[in-house]
Amino acid sequence: MLxxxxxxxxxxxxxxxxxxxxxxxxGEIVTxxxxxxxxxxxxxxxxxxxxKPASGEVLLEGKSLTKINANKIVSLGLAQVPEGRRVFAQxxxxxxxxxxxxxxxxxxxxxxxxxxxxxxxxxxKERESQLAxxxxxxxxxxxxxxxxxxxxxxxxxxxxxxxxLSPLLVKEIFRIIENINKQGTTVLLVEQNAKMALSIANRAxxxxxxxxxxxGTGAELAASEEVRKAYLGG
Amino acid sequence: xxxxxxxxxxxxxxxxxxxxxxxxxMVYGIxxxxxxxxxxxxxxxxxxxxxxxxxxxxxxYVAVIAAIAVCVILGVTIERFxxxxxxxxxxxxxxxxxxxxxxxxxxxxxxxxxxxxxxxxSVFGNxxxxxxxxxxxxxxxxxxxxxxxIFVMVCLSLFINRTKTGSAMRACSEDKGAATLMGINVxxxxxxxxxxxxxxxxIAAVLFCAQYPAVSPTLGSMPGIKAFTAAVFGGIGSxxxxxxxxxxxxxxxxxxKAYISTQLSDAIVFAVLIVVxxxxxxxxLGKKIREKV
Numbered sequence: 001m002l003x004x005x006x007x008x009x010x011x012x013x014x015x016x017x018x019x020x021x022x023x024x025x026x027g028e029i030v031t032x033x034x035x036x037x038x039x040x041x042x043x044x045x046x047x048x049x050x051x052k053p054a055s056g057e058v059l060l061e062g063k064s065l066t067k068i069n070a071n072k073i074v075s076l077g078l079a080q081v082p083e084g085r086r087v088f089a090q091x092x093x094x095x096x097x098x099x100x101x102x103x104x105x106x107x108x109x110x111x112x113x114x115x116x117x118x119x120x121x122x123x124x125k126e127r128e129s130q131l132a133x134x135x136x137x138x139x140x141x142x143x144x145x146x147x148x149x150x151x152x153x154x155x156x157x158x159x160x161x162x163x164x165l166s167p168l169l170v171k172e173i174f175r176i177i178e179n180i181n182k183q184g185t186t187v188l189l190v191e192q193n194a195k196m197a198l199s200i201a202n203r204a205x206x207x208x209x210x211x212x213x214x215x216g217t218g219a220e221l222a223a224s225e226e227v228r229k230a231y232l233g234g
Numbered sequence: 235x236x237x238x239x240x241x242x243x244x245x246x247x248x249x250x251x252x253x254x255x256x257x258x259x260m261v262y263g264i265x266x267x268x269x270x271x272x273x274x275x276x277x278x279x280x281x282x283x284x285x286x287x288x289x290x291x292x293x294x295y296v297a298v299i300a301a302i303a304v305c306v307i308l309g310v311t312i313e314r315f316x317x318x319x320x321x322x323x324x325x326x327x328x329x330x331x332x333x334x335x336x337x338x339x340x341x342x343x344x345x346x347x348x349x350x351x352x353x354x355x356s357v358f359g360n361x362x363x364x365x366x367x368x369x370x371x372x373x374x375x376x377x378x379x380x381x382x383x384i385f386v387m388v389c390l391s392l393f394i395n396r397t398k399t400g401s402a403m404r405a406c407s408e409d410k411g412a413a414t415l416m417g418i419n420v421x422x423x424x425x426x427x428x429x430x431x432x433x434x435x436x437i438a439a440v441l442f443c444a445q446y447p448a449v450s451p452t453l454g455s456m457p458g459i460k461a462f463t464a465a466v467f468g469g470i471g472s473x474x475x476x477x478x479x480x481x482x483x484x485x486x487x488x489x490x491k492a493y494i495s496t497q498l499s500d501a502i503v504f505a506v507l508i509v510v511x512x513x514x515x516x517x518x519l520g521k522k523i524r525e526k527v
Contacts, residue, residue, distance in 0.1 A: 026290040050411055087411040088405050095401055102416030151417070220485060 001026045001186050002047070002078075002155055007056035009039075009046050009054030014044045018210040019056065024155065024188050029181050030190040031197040031218070033231060034207035040190040041083050043207070044157050047188075048080040060155070072180075075103040077154035081161060083190075093124055093210040096132050096143055096210060100150030110150070117146040138169040145176065155186040162193045173198055186199045194231035198222040206231075235369045240492045241485065247445065248484020249383030253438040254461030255468065255476035256390065257431030263407045263471035264427045267325065270332040271312060273458015274339035275432050279305045279439030280354070280449045281347060287355045294357050301436035309432025310425050318421065325402040333448050336455075343451035354447035357440065386434065387477050394473060403427065406462070407471065460487075463507050469520025478518055 002024040009017040017039045024030045032040050045051045047058050049070030058065045060078055067144055068076075079100075088096050097117060101110045118125040121142040127135060132143055141161055158177065160169040174196050181187050191197035198204055201218035206227060214221060221227045253278060261269045282304045283297035316335050320328045361374045394400040404421045405413040414420055442457055443449060460483060468479025486506055492501040510518065 048415060050414060069419075069439075070414045071417050071419045074415065080415050082412060082415060086409050088408050088412065090408055091401065091404055096397070099401060099405055099413075099416045102398070147416070 001061060002188065003042070003057075003059040004047065004195050005057045005059070007043070007046060007058065008044050008054045009051055010054045015054075016210055017046070017053075020207065020212050021056075022205050022212060022215070023031040024186060026154075026186055027181075027184070028202045029177070029187040029189060029200055030203040031191055031204045032207050033191055033194040033197055033204060033221075035225075035231075036192065037209075038207045039210040040207055041159055043161050044080060044083075044188070044190055048078060048157060071103075074153070077150040077152075078157065079148040079153035079155075081144045081148045081159060083159035083163070085137075087132040087135070087143050087147070088139050089131065091132060092129050093132055093135070093143055094128045097124070097150050100147035101152075103151065109152070113150055113152055116148050116207050120149075120179060121146050131145070137164050138166070138173070141165065141169075141173060142176075145173075145180070149180065149185070153185060155188060156180065157188045157190075159190050160192060161189070162191060162196060170196060176196045194227065195222075198227075235366065236492075238370055239372070240488055242376050243450050243486035244374050244382075244488030245481060246379040246484070247488055248464075248481035249379045250438050250442045250445070250457065250462045250480075251484050252383055252477045252480025253386055253441070253482040254457055255465040256386070256473060257434045257438075258465040258475040259460050259468075259470055259473060260427050261431050262465070263473075264403055265313075265317070265424050267317065267328045268332060268462070269317075269428075269431070270329070270458075270462075271335035271339060272431065272435060273454035273456075273461075275305050275309055275312075275435040275454070276439045276442065276452035276457060277343060277449075277451060278308055279340060279436035280313050280443050280453055281343065281352075282493045283436070283440050283443070284352055284354055284449050288352070298437065298440050301439055302433045305432040305436035305439075306429045309435070313425060313440050318424075318474075322488065340455075341421075347451070349451055351448040351450040354443040354449050356447070357444040375444055379445070382437065383477075383480075387473075388490045390430075390473060399423075399426065401452040404444070416520060460503070463504065465519055467507050467510055468502075469517030472519045474520035475517055 005021050006019050007017055008015060008019050020043065029166060031114045032043065036041050042051065044054050049065060049068065053066060060076055065073055088099065104110055121207055122147055124142055127139065132140065135143060161173050165173065167230045170193065177187060177189065179198050189197055189201065198221055204216065204218050205212050206214040206221065214226065257272050258269065261267065279301040283301040286292050286297040286300045287294065288304050312335055316331050317328060320331060357377045358378055362371045363374065363377065364371050394403060402418045403423055405416065405418060406420050461480065464479035464483040465476045467483060468475030483503060486500050487503050490502045494502065
């Protein structure tokens with residue numbers, strides 16, 4: 001469904017991504033794990049068009065995204081839950097969710113998806129008319145995920161959904177990610193919390209200073225000596 | 235009664251400042267730039283409405299529509315050719331460009347229409363409303379100006395708070411990257427913002443010239459700088475702030491002229507601005523930027 005080919009991304013003179021390739025099949029949860037500064041967020045931002053690659057290509061269902069304006073990509077079926085949630089703090093929960101469906105015009109279907117999001121996140125329903133900035137970190141994460149779902153994406157990119165959350169909430173968030181996936185959305189997950197990410201992923205890639213160094217199924221990588229040492233704390 | 239009468243003329247002047255300030259504030263809120271050419275868009279609007287009325291003898295509503303149309307096109311064009319190429323540039327470069335555009339418009343107008351002032355036709359007549367057995371007289375112009383300002387403010391608030399495009403504008407003002415991820419075309423939203431601001435400038439132009447009927451190429455600079463002050467005073471980026479700041483400035487200016495000194499009125503207006511900013515640097519209704527990680 002999503003294919004990244006020899007992607008190179010530069011910030012000025014510095015190569016942040018040094019030619020990475022990977023793919024995500026339909027229905028999968030795939031995770032990119034790696035340390036801080038390895039290039040995970042850069043990779044996601046390039047896929048969703050916020051950054052332009054120096055070379056290489058991103059294909060969504062065989063269609064190249066590299067030449068398409070960032071704001072057009074979401075209507076092709078790719079939504080991103082950005083790092084740090086980035087909800088619109090000055091707008092209500094409901095307004096945030098409706099902005100998620102900005103590129104759609106099918107009113108009735110949007111209503112259905114709204115119901116679905118409220119079913120997945122009952123907390124958001126309770127806080128519907130509250131300003132997003134007044135939500136707790138966990139609720140904001142739920143809002144960011146719900147907002148992305150409102151685009152009815154075929155594939156959802158999630159950037160560090162567990163960041164800054166309590167262990168209990170992290171479990172909750174990962175359970176919801178699995179649910180979203182079961183409902184038919186393909187997931188590309190970027191995480192520092194390698195243990196949790198590998199436990200729900202079908203396949204995984206390890207990214208180190210802009211290169212992919214390992215790949216395999218979630219279980220394989222969780223069992224691998226290198227990964228255990230570097231990312232799972234022995 | 236004299237005080238009430240001054241208050242009404244202050245409100246009327248303040249209404250004009252408020253409408254101009256809305257343009258400054260919206261553009262700042264979304265494009266994060268100070269559009270110093272905004273005052274000169276007013277000047278263009280004044281000339282267009284002048285020609286429609288004085289040269290073609292058409293009624294005032296045609297003049298307003300023509301001025302709005304020309305100013306909207308002008309505002310969007312300025313944004314497209316002068317500011318859009320600088321989207322990634324440091325804000326100082328954008329600021330200098332805006333000042334450049336301002337001089338360009340002023341000198342262009344001088345070239346086209348000469349620097350001598352033209353007498354603006356009397357728009358709303360000299361009729362007055364007499365209250366309290368004739369003790370208090372308010373001109374129709376004053377009433378119309380205040381009503382137009384309230385109407386503009388209500389429409390704009392509904393647009394910003396209730397429509398999808400309004401929501402997208404607020405999203406862009408908070409986080410352009412996240413807005414892009416929602417599928418919002420940020421460049422289009424910025425164009426719409428300039429269009430609205432410039433349209434408001436045209437309305438302000440007609441109301442301003444109806445009060446001060448001399449049209450010259452530098453007509454826009456003084457109301458422009460005062461409305462900018464009003465926007466900062468109310469909290470730049472905030473729409474109710476621009477409204478409140480405009481009205482406050484108009485009232486302060488008029489009362490100062492009436493009770494203290496005509497010559498010192500501008501000095502006192504700006505002194506009040508300095509004091510407000512010393513006490514509350516974000517302006518009356520300005521938002522504190524809160525960062526939460």
